[in-house]
Amino acid sequence: MSGRSTRAAALAAGLWLPLLLLLSPAPVTAAPAAGTGTGAAAGDIAPVRLNQAGLLARAGKHAILPHPARTPLPWTLHDAAGHVVAAGHSSVTGDDAASGQHLHQVDFSAVVARGDGFVLTVGPLRSRPFSIGDGPYGALKRDALAYFHHNRAGMPIEARFVGAQWARPAGHVGEVVPCFGGRDRNGNDWPACAHRLDVTGGWYDAGDHGKYVVNGGIALWTLLHLHERALARGKPPPFPDGSAAMPEAGNGVPDLLDEARWQMEFMLSMQVPAGTRMALPLGPQKPGERLRFTLVDASGMAHHKVADRRWTALPMPPHLDPEPRFLYPPGTAATLNLAATAAQAARLWRTIDPAFAERCLRAAVRAWEAARRVPDAHALGDFEGSGGYGDDDLSDEFFWAAAELLATTRLPVFAGPVTGSPHFAADAVAEPAWPQVAPLGLLSLSLQEGALPPAQAGQVARAIRNGADRFLHDGAGAGYRQPLAATAYGWGSNAGLLNRAIVLAHAHDATGEARYRDKVVDVMDYLLGRNPLDQSYISGYGARPMRHPHHRFWAPSLDPALPPPPPGVLSGGPNARPGKEALEKLGGPCAPQACWLDDIHLYTLNEVTINWNAPLLWVAAWLDETG
Structure with a gap:
């Protein structure tokens, strides 16, 4: 599963040593089909790398060609009738780390x-036919949202909502569980x-x-934030009532909020009794x-x-899980995740369901007070059947929770913990991640007119733009046009790119500058096939989609009676430090963007998680609106 034992481990996963490339350099390779004069069938690697699901007409359009030539190559774009639409010469990016x-x-x-049917030729090499238009994002946002319904616990997943092959009985029904008591692995x-x-x-949470509560927090925030952004900008909700296939459709509440409430109710249930x-x-303390x-x-x-007490084997449909279940010890990070998301929910449900909003706010305040009383209870236990999600720095969680409470209540008692925090004074917003949640507080505050004095609101806006500019700088000169340094492809790199895209999208919202929007498009182009492996990392999209995620139910390679992943599921993606088993299957160290295999066993490369699919949903919905 996707949890790490400490914040340092989580962030360092993306900071593999550049020395690795120096000691074991990946070969500089040309496209496999170079010189053949052919294109590629649907399952074959194409010599010309493009977004396999379609290009946006109103955004930048780029193709990437791995090729040994040191001088520009002539290219021609033809439409479906064979007419020349455009022509020119490639630019040589050169050796790409x-x-x-x-x-x-x-x-x-x-x-x-x-x-439809455009074909790009570069010398004798041909792309697959591709489309230029509105892109796949209207469908992709719906499929990315459906991911969460597929992974609901405690209710049957019915064919009328997901299709017959993905229907399953409810897992973990009536889950009334005790606290764990006993010895951990240390x-x-x-x-x-x-x-x-x-x-x-x-x-x-993921494949298990x-x-x-910690990983659920950032995933829940992302869904709620997508809805709140629409409200703040005077836009219609991205998922109005009845637009998604779910049991709650038709209840008068936007479907995105219905899905989010399923998780919010669970988060509330995890609060320790008085x-x-x-x-x-x-x-x-050392774990x-x-x-x-x-x-x-x-x-x-x-x-x-x-x-679970112990890890279950692959595959394992949730309704067949034989392991006893336990509550694991409370911690300050989980407590602040509850405080933040419950405060966020309280303001969104204020006019929809005042009683639920009040319940959320009471829980948020109780959690905030509990975290202030016990500010340093870290998740240090090494329990066999679950991920750690440990975090040795909780200052960002305190900032995030205070920011959400300030945005909801506008009470001065929360202003001090916000404006007095070093995270508020940061020059630039960092990439959001489950152990790095201060950006969530800043992004929430950016939508709340009047929550801060004008000068401080301006400071938040500048930090977001500065963060976006840093991401652009990180990707300057990147061969595949990604806003990430070559040394930063770690566990869940695809989600890291999407979380950066959320910040870039905010910068575009604020400025209207095309460079921010086009970089969001670059991220999605990469995920949908414009990458070194000619691989779509999203199931059901593109000529070569991900098919074998690390998941206990979507596992036909292990049990033909089980279904493949439904459309709209994001793989964690390339990881330059994937662990011994993955390195053996990869054949040794590899260039960062090439370290990936579509293998159900390789969770460091191909796991799927709620906090990775959440930014996929956010960015797909944003592009559906603005792209």
Whole structure:
């Protein structure tokens, strides 16, 4: 699954040592079909790399050609009738560290023609036929949202909503579970608590059946933020009532909020009851050593996760999961994730369901007070059947929660923790990630007119634009036009690109500058096939889509009775430090963007998660509106 043991491990996953490339350089390669004079069939690698699902007519249009030539090559664009639409010469990007290839770029952004069946030729090489128009984003945003319904716990997934092949019985129904008590893998003895909680519902986190408050927090925020952005800009909701296939359609509530509420209800259920005292590890301690426990008032905190005692094997449909389930100890990070998302939900449901909004706000304030009372309960246990999601710096979680509470309540008591935080004073917004959530608070505040004085609101706006500019700088000269340095392709790199795209989209919203929008388009072009592997990392989209994610139900390669992934599922993507098993299958160290295989067993490369599909949904919906 996608959890890491510490913040350092999570962020370092994207900071593999450049020395690796120096010691074991990936070969500079030409396109496999170079010189053949042919294009590629649907399943074959194409010599000319393009977005396989279609190019946006109103955005930049680029193709990438791996080719050893050191001088520009002539290219021609033909329409379906064979007429020449445009022609020119490639620009030589040269040796590219991220891909390990010598690259040419073809820029035909000036083309305004629309239609299907366009073919780009570069010398004797031909692309697959492709379309220019509105792109796949209207369908993709719906499929990306459906991912969350497919991964609901506690209810049957019915054929009338998802199709017969993906229907399944409910998993983990009536999930009333006790706290874990016993020894973890590091020999620490965890005392069980006295309570049991009904935590039915929510989304399965990733390829396993764990449900995590920390990772669930950023995924839930992303869905809610997509809806809130539309409200702030006076746009119609991206998913009005009845636009998605789900049981709640037709209830008068936007479907995106219905899906988000399924997770929000679960998050609320993870809150520790009043009057609960628990022994927790406090302060900086090393996870691999014996922990010291302190008895604290845990009232209002949030349990970190509910998960199996032991890992289940692949495949394992959720309704067949044989393992006992437990609540795992509460932590400050989970508590602040609950405070932030519940505060966010409170303002969005204020006019839709005032009683639910009030319930969310009460939970948020209780969680905030609990985190202030127990500010350093870190997730340090090494439990066998679930990911860690540990985090050794909680200052960003405190900032995020305070920002959401300030945005909702406008109370001065929350202004100090926001404006007095070093995260508020940051010159530039960083890439959002589950262990790096300060950007979420800044992005939320950017939508809240009047939450901050004008000078401070301007500071937030500048930080967002500066962050977007840094991402553009990180990708300057990148052969495949991605806003990420060659050394930063780590675990979940595809989601990292999408989270950067969210910041870039905000910069475009604020300025209207095409350079930000076009870089968002570059990210989606890459994910949909314009990459060194000619691979669409999104199931159901493109000529060569991802087919074998690390998932216990979407697993036909292991059990032919089980379904493939439905359309709209994002693979974690290339990871230059994927671990021993993956490196062996890859044949050794590889260039960062080439370190990927479509293999169900390789979770460091091909897992799928709620916090990766959430930014896919956000960006697809944004492009459907603005692209």
